[in-house]
Amino acid sequence: MRISKYLKMLVLCLVIVSCGSNNETEKNTPQKAEVINSAKGKLFIIGGGKRPPELIKKLVEISSFKKEDYIAILPMSSSEPDSAVYYASKQFLDLGISHKKIKGFNFSKDSLPQQWLDSLEKAKLIYISGGDQTKFMEIVANTPIENAIKSAYKNGSTIAGTSAGAAVMSAKMITGDEFKHPVYTGDFRTIEADNMELVEGLGLVKNAIIDQHFIQRMRMNRLLSVALENPNETAIGIDESTAIIVEGDSATVAGKSQVIVLKNKASQIIKENGLLGGDSLQTQVVLPGGKFSLINK
Template sequence: MQKLYFLSILLLLCTCNQPVEKVAADKAANTNKGQLFIIGGGKRPESMIRKLVGISGIDKNGYGIILPMSSAEPDSAVYYAKIQFSTLGLENVVGMNFNKGDTITEAQQDSITHASMIYIAGGDQNKFMDIVGNTPIESAIKEAYRQGSVIAGTSAGAAVMSKKMITGNELRHPEYEATFRNIESDNIELKQGLGLLETAIVDQHFVKRSRHNRLFSAVIEHADLLGIGIDESTAIIVKGDSAEVVGDSQVIVFSNPEQSKKQAGTLLGAESIQVDILLPGSRFSLNR
C-alpha cells in the first residue's frame, strides 16, 4: 500500500510538471507571424533584394514603407533605398520620415501596421531609437511583425532589431571608433532596441570591420544571449526561432553555453565560448 501511495504521488508530480515545462517553452518561442530580414550593411546585391521582395510578397500585393530616421539625410536615404526596389519594377514602396516629438497620426500608424514590408535604413541606431522608442511608431512596427509583415533593416537598421542594442560606443575608450581594441568589462554600451529579436545581440559590417572583440565582450557579460555578427552584403532571415544566411559573405555566431566569465582587473576571460562561421545557405537556431 505504501509503495502504491508513493507511486501515485510520483505520477501526479510528473503530470503536473509537463504543462509547466510546456508553458515555459511556449513563452520562450517566437510566435510572431512575420519575418526579419537583417542586413549587415554595405552593398545589397540584387539577389538579396529579390529575396526580400519575394518573402514579403510586395511584388504581388501590399506595399512597403522605408523608415529613414537613422540617417542624417533622411530624404537621400529614402531615395537610394527606393532605387533598389524600382529597378525591380516596384513602385509600391514609399518613405515615411518622423522627427523626435512628432505627433503620429492614426492614419500614419495604421499605414505602418498594415505594411507588407518595413525597411529601416542605415545610419545611427541611437538616432533611430531616440525618435522611435516608446512611441506609436515602435508599437506599429511590432504589431506589423506580429501580424505577418517582413521587417528589414540594414546596418543601423540591423542593430535596432535586438532587444539589447549595440550602440557602437566604448564606455572605457570613447576615443576609439572603428572597432574595439580590447575585451574588457563594462566597456560595451548597450541600449534598448526594438526587441524584435529577443535572444541575440546583432552586430553589422562584422567581418569587414573586425568587430569580434565587442561581440566577445557581449556574450561574456550577457551570457544568456547569442552574438550574431553579420558581414556586409549578407543577411539573416529570421522565421520563428531559426535563421538562414543569405548574401555574399559570412555570419559569425558567438555563444557562451557554460555562461563562463572570468576577470583580471578590467580584462574579461571565458572558457568554452562557441564560435560558428556560417556560409550562405546555412541555418541556425536562435535558442541558446
C-alpha cells in the first residue's frame, strides 16, 4: 500500500510539471473569438466547495471522454497554481484516467507557448480552477487562450469550472467587489443601485450571469442587485457541491444542493434614493435533476 501511495504521488508530480513557467511566448495579436449559439460543446459549471466524486464522474461522462482524449487544467485563477492542478488531477486520476491524459497549463501574460495553445484547443475537457476570477480574466481576456477555449467549445469540447472558474463563464462577470462598500467582508447587506462590479468574462453563457458558493455564503442580496440592474439577463446562483450542465439554451442541475434562478421581466430599471426596486422578478429554486431555461423573455 505504501508503494502504491508513493507511485500515485509521483504520477501527480508528473502532471504538475506541465504547469510550470515556460519562456516561449506567442506574440500574435489575436482577434476576439465569438461563441455562436450552435456551439457543439457543453458547459459544466460548479458552484465551488467540495467536489464529490459523483460530480466529477458526471463531468467525465457528459464529456463523452474516450481513450484518445485528454483533459486540460487551467489554474490561473489560483494563487497556488501547482496545488490547483494537483487537486484537480487527483480527482480525475481517482476515476481511472491516466496521468498521461491530464495536462496543466499555467499561462501568463508573458508566456503563451504555441504548443500549449494547440493542445488547449484540442482538449476534450477544459477545467478552470477556483481562485480569483478577475486574475484569470486579466491573463486570458482578448488573447489566444480565450480563442482556444472558445474554439474548443464550439467544436464539441466540454468547458468546466468551479468557483472563480464558474464566474468566468458569463459575458458579464461578477467580481465580488462593491463600489459603495470597497472593503471586502464577504457579506452583501444591501440591494443598492450602481454598487455591484461587473466586468467582461468569457461569455460562454449567453444572456446569463453566474454566481457561486451561493446558498452556503448567503449571496442572495448580491444576485438580486445584479438581476434588478440587468433585466435582459438570467441571474443564476449555484450552491457548493452543485453544478449546472448547459446544453444550448437550457441547463440541468447536478450534485447535492439547489440552484437559484432569477429572471427580471421588467422593461426598465427602478432606482430610488440609491436603492433598487422591482415587481417583475421570477424566481426558481431548482433541485438536482431539475432543468431550467437560460432564456429571459
